[in-house]
Amino acid sequence: MRRLLRTAAVLLFQALIVRPVILGFVGVRYRRRALVPKGPCLVVANHNSHLDAGVLLTLFPLRRVAHVHPVAAADYFGKTLLRRTMALLFMNGIPIERVARAGHDTLQPMIRALEAGESLILFPEGSRGEAGVVGPFRSGVGRLVQAVPGLLVVPVFLTGPERIWPRGQRIPVPLGIDANVGKPRTYRPDADARVIAEQVRSDVLALAPPPSPVPGARPAPPVRAAVCGIDPWSRGALSVELVRRLGRSSRTLLIADPALEADARGVREAPGGIPVARSRAWIALLARLFRTGGLYRGSKFAEMVERARMDESLEDGRAARFVVGDGSALLDLLAWAEADAHRRGFDERGLHHALLYLSGERRIPVRQWWTFARNSPGAWLLNVFGLARLMVPGVLVLVIASPARVMARRRSAGRPLEPHENEAFLGRLQDAYREIAALLKRRGVEVFEIEDGALTPEADAARVEEACLRLAEKTGERAEPAPADGAGGGGSTR
Numbered sequence: 001m002r003r004l005l006r007t008a009a010v011l012l013f014q015a016l017i018v019r020p021v022i023l024g025f026v027g028v029r030y031r032r033r034a035l036v037p038k039g040p041c042l043v044v045a046n047h048n049s050h051l052d053a054g055v056l057l058t059l060f061p062l063r064r065v066a067h068v069h070p071v072a073a074a075d076y077f078g079k080t081l082l083r084r085t086m087a088l089l090f091m092n093g094i095p096i097e098r099v100a101r102a103g104h105d106t107l108q109p110m111i112r113a114l115e116a117g118e119s120l121i122l123f124p125e126g127s128r129g130e131a132g133v134v135g136p137f138r139s140g141v142g143r144l145v146q147a148v149p150g151l152l153v154v155p156v157f158l159t160g161p162e163r164i165w166p167r168g169q170r171i172p173v174p175l176g177i178d179a180n181v182g183k184p185r186t187y188r189p190d191a192d193a194r195v196i197a198e199q200v201r202s203d204v205l206a207l208a209p210p211p212s213p214v215p216g217a218r219p220a221p222p223v224r225a226a227v228c229g230i231d232p233w234s235r236g237a238l239s240v241e242l243v244r245r246l247g248r249s250s251r252t253l254l255i256a257d258p259a260l261e262a263d264a265r266g267v268r269e270a271p272g273g274i275p276v277a278r279s280r281a282w283i284a285l286l287a288r289l290f291r292t293g294g295l296y297r298g299s300k301f302a303e304m305v306e307r308a309r310m311d312e313s314l315e316d317g318r319a320a321r322f323v324v325g326d327g328s329a330l331l332d333l334l335a336w337a338e339a340d341a342h343r344r345g346f347d348e349r350g351l352h353h354a355l356l357y358l359s360g361e362r363r364i365p366v367r368q369w370w371t372f373a374r375n376s377p378g379a380w381l382l383n384v385f386g387l388a389r390l391m392v393p394g395v396l397v398l399v400i401a402s403p404a405r406v407m408a409r410r411r412s413a414g415r416p417l418e419p420h421e422n423e424a425f426l427g428r429l430q431d432a433y434r435e436i437a438a439l440l441k442r443r444g445v446e447v448f449e450i451e452d453g454a455l456t457p458e459a460d461a462a463r464v465e466e467a468c469l470r471l472a473e474k475t476g477e478r479a480e481p482a483p484a485d486g487a488g489g490g491g492s493t494r
Contacts, residue, residue, distance in 0.1 A: 006089065007066040013090035014065050018054045022177075031180040033059055037152055040117045041184060044141060044200055045156040046134045047123035052158055053091060055177055056121045059156070069094045069113055070121040094120070107143055114148045124197060134208075137201040142193030149189045153200060155182035157207035180207040209319075220475040221315050223468050224391055226328035228335075228433055229399030230426045231406045234452045238399065239326040241461040243267060246468055250321035253314065255307055261320070283387060290377040301378060304329050308388035315391070322468055330358050330390040331436055337376035338432035339425060351439055354379055360389030394471045396445050397464055398437050401452040403427045446471070 022028060036043070036059050043056055053070040060068050072093035077083045087093040094113060097106045110120055122144075124137035145151055160177035182203055187196050227239045239254055246252040247262025254260040259270040287301035308329045314320060334354055350371075356362045357372070357379060364372055364383045372380040382388055403426035410421055434449075441447045446467050450460050 006092075009089055010066050010092045011062065014057065015062060018091075019058060019062070022051070022054050022058050028055060028058060028177045028179055030059070031178070033179070033181055035181050035183055036060065036154060037184050039152070040114060041119050041152040041154050042114070042141075042144065043119065043121045043154045043156060044124055044137075044204060045121075045158050046204060047125050047128050048158070049128065051177070052123065053093075053121055055158060055179055056156060057091075059179065059181065060119070064119075066092065067117070068092065068119045068121065071096050071110060071123070073127065107140060107147065110144060111147045114144070114151060124200065134201065134205060137197040139193040139197050141200050142187075142191075142196030145187045145196050146189045146193060150186055152184045152186060153203075154184045155200065155203040155207060156180065157182075157204055157209075159209055178209070180209075182207050220472075222320050222323045223395070223471045223475065224311075224323045224325070224393040225395040225397065225464060225468055226325040226331065226393035227397045227399065228328050228331050228437075229401060229452075230403065230430050230433075231399055231401035231409075231452055233409060234399050234401060234457075236326055237457045238397065238450070238460055238464075239324055240267065241457040242397075242464055242468075243322075243324050245461050245465045246322040246324070249469065250472075251319075252322040252324065253320040254324045254326060255311055256326035259310075286381055286385065287378070290373065290381055301381075304332075305382070305388045308382075308390050311391050312389050321472065325393065328390075328393060328396075329388075330355070330392060331396070331433060333358065333376060333378050333382075333390070334436050335429055335432040337379065338435065339428040348439070350375075351436065355392070355439065355443075357383045358390045359392050392440070392443075392445065394445060395448070395464060395467050396437055396440055397448045397450060397460075398433055399450050399452055400430065403430065405452075 043059070045052060045056060057065055057068060057070070070087075070091055070093045072087040072091070072095050074095035074097050077087035077093065077095065088095060094109050096109065110122075113120060122141060124141040125135045126138050141153075145153070157180045158177065159180070185203070187199060191199075225242065227235050227242065229235050236256070239256060240260065243252050243254040243260055243262045244267050247267060248264060250263075252262045253270060254262070260267055261270040262268075283302040283305050284299045287299075311323065311325070311329075314323055334351065337354075338351075353362075353368075354372075354376065357364050360383075364380065369380065369384065372383075382390065403423040406426055407421070407423050410417060437447045437449070448460075448464055448467070
């Protein structure tokens with residue numbers, strides 16, 4: 001009965017207070033949240049704020065939080081009745097003595113919980129540190145790994161809690177949090193505990209965002225290339241090859257699913273992935289209410305917004321010198337609006353204005369709200385609600401394909417076709433891409449039209465690579481070789 005009451009208290013506190021505050025008031029953007037395993041695990045993270053444990057608890061479904069225990073410092077949270085009630089009852093914490101006593105193993109409560117199939121949240125620094133500084137990890141995390149062979153450890157890097165509720169501040173301020181989740185892994189239990197602790201710390205630091213720029217120095221924005229067209233197979237192959245080539249010169253990111261990064265070592269999945277915000281459900285609801293339709297219905301529209309936000313966050317040029325998009329939200333939204341037979345689309349002047357609105361250069365005047373809400377509800381939502389600013393590529397690659405051939409490949413995939421998946425619509429969509437490409441070309445964007453199958457992805461990517469390198473020189477910073485150890489990128493796509 002006592003356990004049942006405690007479980008009820010934990011679930012109610014999480015559902016009615018912690019999650020509404022963390023997800024609604026503060027706001028969290030998750031990166032690769034799906035990596036959190038469904039079974040028992042040890043979540044480790046940097047520690048700068050009282051909010052940290054609450055944020056990490058939201059990584060787990062509500063039904064699991066009764067089996068997840070933040071490790072709490074007994075000397076701090078045991079001082080007053082209020083702290084004990086909050087940490088041990090409502091947050092489901094396990095109290096641990098930070099200073100070992102003779103004949104007393106401080107790790108035993110954690111070991112028993114893990115062996116019982118529970119999960120733990122641990123801050124190996126031992127206490128809250130200074131903002132932006134990750135202190136040494138104590139050997140306790142290494143001893144846990146030694147005591148529980150095969151223990152899955154999930155590294156997480158938190159950015160933002162230190163600004164929202166730092167040491168000495170009584171009331172949190174809603175400024176937003178990033179939670180970057182790394183791949184779960186095991187460590188060798190026969191290694192020295194301090195060595196294991198240092199390995200865990202390295203895995204957490206690998207998820208950190210890039211360092212701030214040197215005062216007075218402003219890196220050039222990244223060179224952006226977008227590969228667009230109606231054939232996703234040819235588009236994807238060309239995008240990956242272009243990223244591989246550009247990565248030999250400088251760190252390069254591919255905004256796709258999955259997100260990739262490339263440097264002198266080759267191409268691999270980006271450790272930060274595409275950030276996923278809890279606001280995605282709200283954005284998807286807006287998309288359904290305003291009937292965005294086509295490629296960007298509901299959750300697809302919300303996913304596009306997240307990719308656009310990621311692209312926008314790379315604008316300072318610190319994370320990558322080149323950014324390649326498998327598709328372009330800017331072109332895709334406008335092309336679909338043009339091709340949709342149920343909407344009027346835009347004339348050339350309207351298309352020019354739409355580019356300005358979507359790229360954030362201007363706001364849609366109130367008198368034109370109805371026109372945009374009718375012709376391109378997605379564009380209207382992005383601009384009026386300020387959901388994202390879509391970046392204009394410096395280099396555009398338009399893959400021209402036969403609609404009949406694309407449809408044949410779609411049918412052979414064996415999945416049900418969407419209503420818009422037909423040769424007539426794909427033909428209109430390709431014409432719309434060409435119209436928008438012509439407009440961008442007049443604005444100074446270098447445009448390549450590549451016939452599908454005319455050359456190989458390698459030959460096509462070589463031509464586009466030259467254009468990207470020329471543009472990199474024009475923007476004021478020649479692309480420099482990326483370090484083989486990945487230094488300077490911070491291991492994040494943020």
